Amino acid sequence: MVSSHHYPDEQSRVLVIGVGNPYRSDDGFGLAAARQIEKKALPGVKVLKESGEGGALMDLWENAAAVIIFDTVQTGAEPGSIHRFAADSGQVPEDYFHYSTHLFGVAEAVELARVLGQLPPHLIVYGVNAKELSPGTELSPEVAKAIPEVVEQAVRDINAFKAAKQPH
């Protein structure tokens, strides 16, 4: 059973969630980015891959101290462009994530959690603008190209979370 209550490192409790569908071309971005983080085997970091149903996300991040979510967005910007939203510095634009399978998705989960006081202390959503969402199992070159940069930025965030957690 997947449980959000056990972390490899109880002190940092960092959770990375890749959201998407591997059969919808660029919608597989979140899962691909999460796999890259997984490969790095960062100490104290738990990685999950999810479809992005909002209620389930809220359960998963229940006890996390810091959460990073990777998802595909459609903002009208260039395919492959990277968007970063920190939940503590403003609303996650709902429209960006409306393409997804679920209308109770990432943005809704973040905003509902905010209203109910259930947001983790730190939550960052990385969205990469999709080019192709038609059926298929391949990422477009533009989106695939964005993965290393998103992963690098996320690793910086993770290190910052951990540094902030260190006792002074």
Next chain:
Amino acid sequence: MKSKTLKVDYLARVEGEGGLLIRIRDGEAAEVKLKIFEPPRFFEALLRGRKFSEAPDITARICGICPVAYQMCAVHAMESAFGVRVGEQLRALRRLIYLGEWIESHALHVFLLHAPDFLGYEDAIRMAKDHPAVVERGLRLKKTGNELVAVVGGREIHPVNVRVGGFYKAPGRRSLFPLRERLERAREEALETVRWAAGLSFPDFERDYHFVALRHPAEYPLNEGRLVSNKGLEIPVEKYEEHFVEEQVPHSHALHSTLKGGGEYIVGPIARYNLNFDRLSALAQEAARSAGLASVCRNPFKSILIRCVELLHACDEAIGIIEGYEEPEPPALATEPRPATGYSCTEAPRGILYHRYVVDGGGLIREAKIVPPTAQNQKVIESDLREFVTRYSVMPEDELLWRCEQAVRNYDPCISCATHLLRPRIVRG
């Protein structure tokens, strides 16, 4: 001539996205189009040439809300092809995981997607500001469903433990005990939810529907039974395609289903309830009666109330299964592929889901056919809207539009299921 057009470019709080266009002329709905975008039947094509054992996992990806429904349909269809019948405890375990999905899916729809329509909020986030306790109750119920799916299925979303023949690993008796306690609390909350939903106000709207659902000799239908209707249909699931037909309509890329010679029909909680009231648990029947529901309901706006009754039934039955559970040994029966065609119809949260597979002697899938519940309800959704708009054409436009969206959500349409995928349109401002 007075003419106006109501247009919702994309429907919020419907799983996936769809557009809705209603053209009113002289107080009548001249045109109603629920627009759904469907590419070629990707998953059916994807399945061709794959191993029979891959069907549960691949089809589970069609819908993020009801992966278990797809898995259950796939495993039962393959088992029907290979002449395999699982024993009592494996059957029970399958019911248990399916009930978990019903709890998740119904709680999501009732509290987060449909309740805002009834309470006058644009969405659950705004509703949560004024009614946090209601939303929190919904999330707790949903979580109990998630946990049930996770314990039996290995994971909440896209459970990995389901396979043709049974499960990769059966949960131990003890691992289910903690769930029993949670389900007992959930049952209490589901009962409260039925009472709460009974107090909502429902538009006055009834129609003479053709209800279609599975019916089982002893159980509220999930994985098995014959297909029945209130107008005389009574067939084994293998005969589905002899009686139901899918057709392409110009305004939607999704296929619309009809009964041959019988036209539109309705599947889902309201059809299940009307055709199987006597199979609900005693507690659920009693709660339905106390909520003012008769054993037959023809008001689609009351589907929210019926979903609550089914939530209660699901918690109640799941507790019973856990009490009587013994770990099945082995956790899966051996399956020997043979050239055959397998059929299955199960009751997904939104209504009957049909799978058919043609498999060759090497166990490779030669043909796959999948008919999701929302595709079957599309026609009835459109005719509900036509009739509603005609009857209430004097309503102020804002209110009429609101009610139309609510009427679509009566069916909890899973547009991502119906279309397998759709191309989104982002509307700003």
